[in-house]
Amino acid sequence: MAGPLYLGFDLSTQQLKGLCVNSGLELQYEAKVDFDQDFGSKYGVQKGVLINPDEGEVFAPPAMWLDAVNLVLDGLKEQGLDFGRIKGLSGAGMQHGTVFWSADAENLLDKLDASKSLVEQLEPGSKGERRGAFAHPMSPNWQDASTQQQCDEFDANLGNPERLAAVTGSKAHHRFSGPQILRYRTKYPSHYAHTARISLVSSFLASVFLGKVAPLDISDVTGMNLWDINNGKWEESLIELAAGGKEHVAELLEKLGNVPEDGGAAFGFISKYFTDRYGFAKDCQIIPFTGDNPSTILALPLRPSDAMVSLGTSTTFLMSTPQYKPDPAYHFMNHPTTPGLYMFMLCYKNGGLAREQIRDQLNGDKSGDWNKFNSTATSTPEVSRKSKDEDMRLGLYFPRPEIVPNVHAGQWRYNYNAESGNLTKISTDFTPDDARNIVESQFLSLRLRSHSLVQPEKDPHTGTDLPPQPRRVYLVGGGSANPAIAKICGEVLGSVEGVFKLDIGGNACALGSAYKAVWGCERKKGETFEDLIGQRWDESKFVKKVADGYTKGAFETYAQAVKGFEKMEQLVLKDVGGPDDTATGGTIIQQATAPTAFTTITCASFHHSALTELHSPALSATVSIGQYLHPLRIRLCTLVRHPSFFLGSHSLACLSPVTHLRSESDQTNRLEPYLH
Ligand SMILES: Nc1ncnc2c1ncn2[C@@H]1O[C@H](COP(=O)(O)OP(=O)(O)O)[C@@H](O)[C@H]1O
Ligand SMILES: O=C(CO)[C@@H](O)[C@H](O)COP(=O)(O)O
Numbered sequence: 001m002a003g004p005l006y007l008g009f010d011l012s013t014q015q016l017k018g019l020c021v022n023s024g025l026e027l028q029y030e031a032k033v034d035f036d037q038d039f040g041s042k043y044g045v046q047k048g049v050l051i052n053p054d055e056g057e058v059f060a061p062p063a064m065w066l067d068a069v070n071l072v073l074d075g076l077k078e079q080g081l082d083f084g085r086i087k088g089l090s091g092a093g094m095q096h097g098t099v100f101w102s103a104d105a106e107n108l109l110d111k112l113d114a115s116k117s118l119v120e121q122l123e124p125g126s127k128g129e130r131r132g133a134f135a136h137p138m139s140p141n142w143q144d145a146s147t148q149q150q151c152d153e154f155d156a157n158l159g160n161p162e163r164l165a166a167v168t169g170s171k172a173h174h175r176f177s178g179p180q181i182l183r184y185r186t187k188y189p190s191h192y193a194h195t196a197r198i199s200l201v202s203s204f205l206a207s208v209f210l211g212k213v214a215p216l217d218i219s220d221v222t223g224m225n226l227w228d229i230n231n232g233k234w235e236e237s238l239i240e241l242a243a244g245g246k247e248h249v250a251e252l253l254e255k256l257g258n259v260p261e262d263g264g265a266a267f268g269f270i271s272k273y274f275t276d277r278y279g280f281a282k283d284c285q286i287i288p289f290t291g292d293n294p295s296t297i298l299a300l301p302l303r304p305s306d307a308m309v310s311l312g313t314s315t316t317f318l319m320s321t322p323q324y325k326p327d328p329a330y331h332f333m334n335h336p337t338t339p340g341l342y343m344f345m346l347c348y349k350n351g352g353l354a355r356e357q358i359r360d361q362l363n364g365d366k367s368g369d370w371n372k373f374n375s376t377a378t379s380t381p382e383v384s385r386k387s388k389d390e391d392m393r394l395g396l397y398f399p400r401p402e403i404v405p406n407v408h409a410g411q412w413r414y415n416y417n418a419e420s421g422n423l424t425k426i427s428t429d430f431t432p433d434d435a436r437n438i439v440e441s442q443f444l445s446l447r448l449r450s451h452s453l454v455q456p457e458k459d460p461h462t463g464t465d466l467p468p469q470p471r472r473v474y475l476v477g478g479g480s481a482n483p484a485i486a487k488i489c490g491e492v493l494g495s496v497e498g499v500f501k502l503d504i505g506g507n508a509c510a511l512g513s514a515y516k517a518v519w520g521c522e523r524k525k526g527e528t529f530e531d532l533i534g535q536r537w538d539e540s541k542f543v544k545k546v547a548d549g550y551t552k553g554a555f556e557t558y559a560q561a562v563k564g565f566e567k568m569e570q571l572v573l574k575d576v577g578g579p580d581d582t583a584t585g586g587t588i589i590q591q592a593t594a595p596t597a598f599t600t601i602t603c604a605s606f607h608h609s610a611l612t613e614l615h616s617p618a619l620s621a622t623v624s625i626g627q628y629l630h631p632l633r634i635r636l637c638t639l640v641r642h643p644s645f646f647l648g649s650h651s652l653a654c655l656s657p658v659t660h661l662r663s664e665s666d667q668t669n670r671l672e673p674y675l676h
Contacts, residue, residue, distance in 0.1 A: 002085060006521065008514025009072070009091030010507070011205050012292055013060075013141065013313065014048035016068035017510045018076055020086070023518060025536050027504060027511070031075030033068040035060075042067070047313075049141050056145035056174075059138040062099050062204060063123035069208055070117050073278055083279045088266070088521035089209060090287040090513045092295030093201025095223045096142045096175040100184070101213055103196040105133040109211050114276035118208065135195040136188060139204075142175040143349070145401070150179035154225050157241050161328040168238070169222045169229050169342075171328035173403070178225035181252070182242045198255045200224075206289040211271025216259050219336035219343065220291040229324070229334060229342075232261065263288050263337045264520040264529070287520030289513070293318055294336035294343055296476060298512030299502060300543065301534040304341075305455060305471035309446065309489065310508070311479025315351030317446045319344040319453055319470075329404065330449060337516065337529035346449055348404055351442070352479055354397045358438050361430045373435050374484035380436035382491065382557050383416075391415035391424070392561055394568050397438045404445065405569055412572050413437075416564030423567055439485055443492035444558065444565040451562075457496040459550075466550060467559075469494030473549065475501050476508035486547035492558045495549030503542050 003023055010017040019030035033039075035048040043064045044050060051058050077083070105122075112121055122133040140146075151172035155161045161171035172179055177200065185192040197213045200223075206214035221227045226242065228235040234253065243252035266285040274280045296310055297318050308318040324342050326332045335341035359373040360366055384393035395413040402409075415424045454468045473495040479485055480501045490499040502508050518536075519529045 002082075004087040004521075005081075005085045006514050006517040007076075007086055007089035007091075008295075008510045008512065008517060009089070009205060009289075010292060010295065010510035010513060011065055011068075011091065011093045011201055012048075012509070013094055013143070016065065016072050017507055018072040019504075019507060019510045019514055020076065020081060021511070021514045021518065023522060023536070025515060025518065025533070025538070025542070029076050029079050029081045030504075030507060030510070031072050031079065033071045033075070035064060035068065038071060039064050039067055049143065050138070052146075058141040058143040058145070060097070060141050061123075061137055062134060062139050063119050063137070065201075065205070066118040066122055066208065069205070070119075073274075077278060083274075083284075084281050086280055086284050088285040088287050088517040089270070090517040090520065091202065091205050091209075091289040092292045092509050092513045093203075093205055093220070093289060094142055095200075095202075095220060095291035095293055096173075096177055096180075097139045097201040098177045098180050098184070099139045099199040099201065099204040100134060100136040100191065100195040101197040101199060101207075102131075102133055102135040102194055104131065105196060105207075106212050108133045109207065109213070109271070112211070112271065112273035114273050118273075136184070136191045139201065140175075140180045140184070144180070145174045147174045147179040147183050150182040153182065153241060154179055154238065157237055158235075164225065165326040165328045165332075167228050167230070167235055168225050169227075169326055169332040169334075170225060170330075172225055176223060176225040178238055178242050185242070185244060195255055197257060200291070202289040202291055206267065206286060209270055209274060210267050210286045211273065213257065214267050214286070214289070215257050217288045217290045217294075217336065218259055218261055218263050219294040219334045220289075221259050222333040223291055223331070226256075227259075229326075229332065260288070261339065263290065264516070264523060266520060285517075285521055287517045290336040290516070291333075292509045293345055293347075294333060295512040295516065296509045297343055298336060298515050298529065298533075299476070299508040300474065301530050301537050302474075303471060305457070306474065307450065307454075307470040307472075307493070307495070308474045308476060308508075310477040311351060311475060311482075311485065312477035313352050315346075315348040315442060315446075317344075317346040317450060319450065321453055323453065325452060337519065344450070344453055346404055346446060348402065348442070348445070349400050350398045350402055352477075354399050354442075355438055355479070355485075357399055358397065358430070358434045362432060362435055370482060370484075374482065376432050376435040377439055377484045378436075378487060380433055382554055383440060383561050384433045384437060385557075391417050392564060393426075393433055393437055394423075394444075394561065394564055395434065395437045395441050396568065396572060397434070397441060404449070405573060407573060407576065410572075410576065412568070414564075414568050414571075416561070416568065418560040418564065421563070421567070423564065423571060436488065439488045440492055440558075440561070441565070443489055444562055445569075447493055447558065448562050448566055460496055466496055467494070467555065469496065469550060469555070471495065472497045473499045474543070475499060475546065476505045478506055480505040480546075483546060490547040490549040491551050491554040493549075494551075494555045498545045498549040499547040500543045501546045503544070 005020050005022055007020050015032050015034050017032040020028045022028055035045050043061050049058050049060045108122055124132050154172035155164050158164045158167060165171045199207060200216055200220050202220045203214045203216050222229055226234060226238050239252055240246055240249050243249050266287055268286060270280050270284040275282055293316055297320050302320045304321050310316040320341055321344055322341055324332055331345040333343045335343055362372050394416050397411055398409050400409055411428050413426045415426055454470055456468050457466045459466050473493055475486060486499045504511055515533055519532050523532055
């Protein structure tokens with residue numbers, strides 16, 4: 001008689017993946033739905049999302065995800081999966097996305113007819129007054145950048161970003177649900193009023209399987225800027241801010257629901273819809289669904305000294321650690337299964353896309369072939385330096401606005417003299433050295449920001465002392481297939497045992513969810529996730545070493561390069577101004593004559609320096625120009641608080657004289673701002 005099986009799902013930006021393992025953690029079935037390919041024409045999404053560039057909004061329709069659930073399960077059924085053997089399922093959702101349920105949701109979820117699809121019953125496509133399961137048809141996505149004003153309010157609410165990070169694990173971020181809920185309530189007051197419950201993407205998916213709105217997960221709740229991590233409860237003044245006053249706190253808490261502490265305790269059994277339609281057993285348990293990043297760290301028995309690097313569209317660096325050392329530069333979250341452990345995370349918007357750009361420049365075409373990139377990267381010397389007397393070549397490569405550091409899009413290249421500490425700006429033009437330098441840049445940023453979490457190690461062969469570094473680095477995600485990236489990763493980050501790749505590295509998140517289901521259903525009293533998975537883990541089958549780690553000489557060279565890299569970032573931020581920095585050293589690019597009525601400025605991003613000067617009695621405006629429209633819209637929200645300014649479509653209307661505009665000197669020609 002065949003044994004029990006467990007399902008894990010990963011609802012991410014572009015795909016829904018589902019996979020099935022047995023009690024021995026071995027992969028049995030997997031299926032995926034690609035949103036662009038399968039539903040692009042129905043929902044109009046590109047790369048899984050819809051955008052409103054005017055306001056920096058990025059969002060996706062939960063209805064599409066419902067379609068995806070039916071399709072993934074159909075795919076697993078076609079492969080011959082006997083759903084009757086599934087004893088438990090869990091899943092993961094891309095973090096920070098928020099779903100707004102209507103008052104009818106629970107009733108609709110409970111009474112689903114197995115002969116019909118989920119979407120036709122939960123989102124019947126009603127226009128005007130909404131009658132389906134959603135109070136709002138869209139879910140703000142993690143790439144959304146529309147909430148700068150709300151983020152400013154969140155950071156200020158507890159005093160400053162440091163304090164907010166100390167309490168909630170992160171400073172305010174555009175994508176986090178607290179600022180998103182605040183914006184939703186003010187932008188769509190009637191939808192907010194009709195919102196009975198608020199889910200994260202993870203608990204949304206759990207709710208569908210459970211047949212009623214599922215609680216938020218103890219790890220995913222720490223990606224909201226609303227949860228007090230140390231005290232394990234909602235932070236009242238932040239809830240009050242999001243809710244719109246003390247008198248509305250109870251209403252918002254009701255919408256958010258309770259947050260169980262145990263990430264392994266079943267919410268209940270699968271809903272009748274799935275037993276009737278797919279043949280799931282009635283006692284199939286729904287184990288709490290968590291965020292995609294917390295779920296990824298469950299794909300293996302990760303030790304506190306190990307690091308995971310997810311090389312997907314974005315790059316995330318993940319560690320599991322007992323130390324809670326919050327800082328505005330990164331995120332700390334509750335561990336999804338184990339109280340007392342935390343997940344440390346760095347999240348970069350520029351990962352695969354930035355590398356692909358250099359690859360294509362090198363190839364001179366869009367073939368997508370990595371061979372030339374790889375051979376160039378590995379044949380270029382470390383930091384492009386042939387001898388120790390030469391300068392190091394360092395760069396920042398951000399085709400999209402970056403989170404770490406918080407700076408708009410651009411590319412910057414410098415020569416760094418490790419001896420003198422001098423940095424010299426060099427041409428912004430592409431050269432083949434960029435193939436190595438971009439990979440070095442991405443890993444130098446990780447090394448810089450993770451150094452306080454790694455410990456001195458012993459050489460496993462000689463027992464000699466080694467400098468602080470990870471014990472192992474595990475690569476997951478699409479880029480984990482690349483041997484050149486793995487090699488440079490080991491050289492820059494070190495790792496005493498080397499760089500490893502999971503057998504199904506591209507699907508680690510769904511695998512982690514499936515393991516969570518195994519643990520939730522099969523654990524003995526008090527047995528931790530690490531204990532259970534550790535005992536059943538077959539190292540030889542599940543991971544393979546893909547590159548060496550610590551390399552004497554290279555590691556020390558990169559220790560010097562990290563110092564130059566840190567300086568370079570500071571210089572770039574000072575020079576161009578990050579979204580939250582005071583811009584200095586700009587160049588006047590256009591002198592405006594004092595307008596008599598409205599002056600409309602079409603440009604990209606405004607910095608805080610502008611605010612200060614706008615508030616001066618003379619009302620002269622020094623406006624820093626960035627590159628993208630998204631930050632523009634965000635900044636404008638703040639600027640329009642001033643009575644002399646108001647917001648028009650794509651523009652800032654200014655009732656007072658604008659004395660001058662300035663932009664970063666080196667980007668003037670690309671910005672094309674103008675006055676009408
Ligand atoms: N051989 C390779 N070398 C480098 N990058 C690769 C390779 N194969 C895929 N990728 C990158 O992987 C990324 C997609 O990874 P994936 O984990 O599937 O993304 P996501 O989970 O964000 O949808 C793409 O940016 C692609 O460039
Ligand atoms: O915002 C974050 C983490 O904070 C992202 O990691 C999202 O969780 C999206 O993940 P993918 O869809 O790219 O896997």
